[in-house]
Amino acid sequence: MVSSAADSKPLINVNNVSFNYGPIQVLKDVTFAIHPGDFLAIIGPNGSGKTTLVKIILGLLKPLSGVARILDKPVDEFKDWSRIGYVPQKATHIDPLFPASIKEVVAMELLASQKFLGMNKKEEEIAIDRALEHVGMENFKNRRIGSLSGGQQQRVFIARAIVNQPHILFLDEPTTGVDTETQDRFYDMLNSLNKKENITIVMVTHDIGIVNKHVNKVACLNQKLVYHGTHEEFCQSQAFKEMLAGGHHLISHRH
Amino acid sequence: MDAFFTYGFLQRALLAGVFIAVACALLGVFLILRRDSMIGHGLAHITFAGVALGLFLKIIPLGVALVVAVVAALGIMKLKEKAGLYGDTAIAIFSSVGLAVGIVLATLAQSFNVDLFSYLFGDILAIETSEVWLSVALAAVVVFVVILHYHRFMYMTFDREAAKASGIKVGHLDVLLTILTAVTVVLGMKVVGILLVSALVVIPAAAGLQLASNFKKAIILSSLIAVGSVLLGLFLAYYLDFPASGTIVILSFLFFILFFLLKKVRRSP
Numbered sequence A: 001m002v003s004s005a006a007d008s009k010p011l012i013n014v015n016n017v018s019f020n021y022g023p024i025q026v027l028k029d030v031t032f033a034i035h036p037g038d039f040l041a042i043i044g045p046n047g048s049g050k051t052t053l054v055k056i057i058l059g060l061l062k063p064l065s066g067v068a069r070i071l072d073k074p075v076d077e078f079k080d081w082s083r084i085g086y087v088p089q090k091a092t093h094i095d096p097l098f099p100a101s102i103k104e105v106v107a108m109e110l111l112a113s114q115k116f117l118g119m120n121k122k123e124e125e126i127a128i129d130r131a132l133e134h135v136g137m138e139n140f141k142n143r144r145i146g147s148l149s150g151g152q153q154q155r156v157f158i159a160r161a162i163v164n165q166p167h168i169l170f171l172d173e174p175t176t177g178v179d180t181e182t183q184d185r186f187y188d189m190l191n192s193l194n195k196k197e198n199i200t201i202v203m204v205t206h207d208i209g210i211v212n213k214h215v216n217k218v219a220c221l222n223q224k225l226v227y228h229g230t231h232e233e234f235c236q237s238q239a240f241k242e243m244l245a246g247g248h249h250l251i252s253h254r255h
Numbered sequence B: 001m002d003a004f005f006t007y008g009f010l011q012r013a014l015l016a017g018v019f020i021a022v023a024c025a026l027l028g029v030f031l032i033l034r035r036d037s038m039i040g041h042g043l044a045h046i047t048f049a050g051v052a053l054g055l056f057l058k059i060i061p062l063g064v065a066l067v068v069a070v071v072a073a074l075g076i077m078k079l080k081e082k083a084g085l086y087g088d089t090a091i092a093i094f095s096s097v098g099l100a101v102g103i104v105l106a107t108l109a110q111s112f113n114v115d116l117f118s119y120l121f122g123d124i125l126a127i128e129t130s131e132v133w134l135s136v137a138l139a140a141v142v143v144f145v146v147i148l149h150y151h152r153f154m155y156m157t158f159d160r161e162a163a164k165a166s167g168i169k170v171g172h173l174d175v176l177l178t179i180l181t182a183v184t185v186v187l188g189m190k191v192v193g194i195l196l197v198s199a200l201v202v203i204p205a206a207a208g209l210q211l212a213s214n215f216k217k218a219i220i221l222s223s224l225i226a227v228g229s230v231l232l233g234l235f236l237a238y239y240l241d242f243p244a245s246g247t248i249v250i251l252s253f254l255f256f257i258l259f260f261l262l263k264k265v266r267r268s269p
Helices: A050-057 A102-111 A121-134 A150-162 A180-195 A209-213 A231-236 A238-244 B002-006 B008-033 B038-057 B061-083 B089-108 B114-121 B129-148 B150-158 B160-165 B170-192 B197-211 B215-240 B244-267
Strands: A012-021 A024-034 A039-043 A065-070 A084-087 A168-172 A200-205 A217-222 A224-230
Touching: A012 A050, A024 A050, A024 A065, A024 A217, A039 A050, A039 A180, A050 A065, A050 A168, A050 A200, A084 A150, A084 B160, A102 A121, A102 A150, A102 B150, A121 A150, A121 A180, A150 A168, A150 A180, A150 B160, A180 A200, A180 A209, A217 A231, A224 A231, B002 B008, B002 B215, B008 B038, B008 B129, B008 B150, B008 B170, B008 B197, B008 B215, B038 B061, B038 B089, B038 B114, B038 B170, B038 B197, B061 B089, B061 B170, B129 B150, B129 B170, B150 B160, B150 B170, B160 B170, B170 B197, B170 B244, B197 B215, B197 B244, B215 B244
Parallel strands: A024 A224, A039 A200, A039 A217, A084 A168, A168 A200
Antiparallel strands: A012 A024, A012 A065, A217 A224
C-alpha cells in the first residue's frame, strides 16, 4: 500500500496484532510497517486503539496474538531501547510538584542505561545541551519542570526522548492542551527533527487537521487498520472522506 | 561536647545514627514522591511482630525483624498488585495484623518488659557494638544501592511509562526499592523506635522537598536535615536528659516547619 515500502528495510513491523481489554476487542489483526524517514500520524477516534498499538510496539503491553518487531527483532527480545524515543500522553503522568530540573529530566533517559554514577560529566552536558537546543529549550536548563507551560514541558519531554539520538520517536497526543499557535511551531520542530536529524516520527493524534500540513504517512485506526499510506493518497481516500463527514463508521466499531 | 569524644556509647550512637539517618532520608524522598509515605508506618508495625518473634524464639530480634519486614513488604507489594485494593488498604491490613501478631507473641514470650520497650521507643544510646556494625554496614549498602540506581529510581518515580519504554526493568526495581525500605525501617527502629521510625523516613525528606529546586538538592537537603536532627537530638538527649527518639523526631519536625516557612517567604513578593 505504501510506495516506499520496498525501498528500505522497515524499522518497525506489526504483524496481525490483536488486543483485548477484558471482553472488549481494541485491536484486530493490525498489520503495517514503519520505514526510515516516515513522519507517520496514527489517527482515529477516541478508543480506536491508537495508544494501545504504540504500547504494544514499545513492549509495554503484550498483544493477544500477533507480533511487533523492532529493527527485525521481536519486541520482547529487543534490548537497544536507546534507539527508541517515547513521549507518553502528558496529562496522565506528570506530577507538577516533582523536584526535577529540566536538565535532570533529560538526564534521566541519558543515564538510565548507565552502569554506575552516569557518564563523563562533559559528555553528559554536551548530550543534554544538544537535545535541548533541538527543541529550543536550552535556556531553561535549571528551571523546575513544573514551572514550565504545557507546551514547554512537551518540548522538554521530546528533548528527553531524543537525547540518545534514537532512530525513531513515538509521541502520544503531544499537543493536548497546547494552543494553536504553539502547536504550529511544535510541528515545525518535529519536521526539522524528521528531515534534518533523520529521526523517524510516529505520532498518535485524534486531530486530523494536522494530517494536511505536517506528516507524510497516515495510519488510520479504528480497531482494524482502516487505511495506511501516504498523506496525499489518504486525502483522496474513502477513510478521509468519512472522517471529514464525521462518519459514524469511524466513531467506533463498538456502538 | 567532650563527652562525645570520650564515651564509646555516644560515639556508637552517633556513628549508627548518622548512617541510618542518611538511608532513611534517601528512601524517604523516593517514597514521598511515589505517594508511598505510609509504607514506613505499616512496616514499622510489622517490625514489631518481627521483634516479638525474635524475643519469643530467643533469636537476635533485629535479624528476625529484618526478615519479617522484607517478607511483609514484598507481601504488601503483591497484595496491592494482585488484589486490586484501593490505595493504602494493603498497608492497613498488614500493619494491623503485624501489630496483632506482635502483641500475641510478646505476651506468649512474656517479654512486655524493658527489652521490648527499647524497641518500641528506641534506645540508640544503648546500642551495642555488634549492632552498630550491622547497622552501619546495612545502611551503607542501602545508600550505595540507591546511588547505583539513582537515575533509574528517579526516572520511574517521575514518569513510570517512559521509564519502562526506555528499557528500565521497573518491576525489578520496585522489588529492590521495597526491600531497601524494609531494611531501612528496621534500622531506623534502632534510632527512634518502632513507633516513630516512619517519622524519620518521612519528615526530613518532606522538609528537604520544601526548598529543593532539583532532585539532587532534595536528596542532599533531606539527608542533611536527617543527620542534623539525629546529631542535635543526641546532643540534647545527653545533656538535657531528654529521650533521644522523641527529641530527634521533634527536631526534624521543627526543621520541616522552618523550611516550610522559608518556602513561603521565598515565594511571597
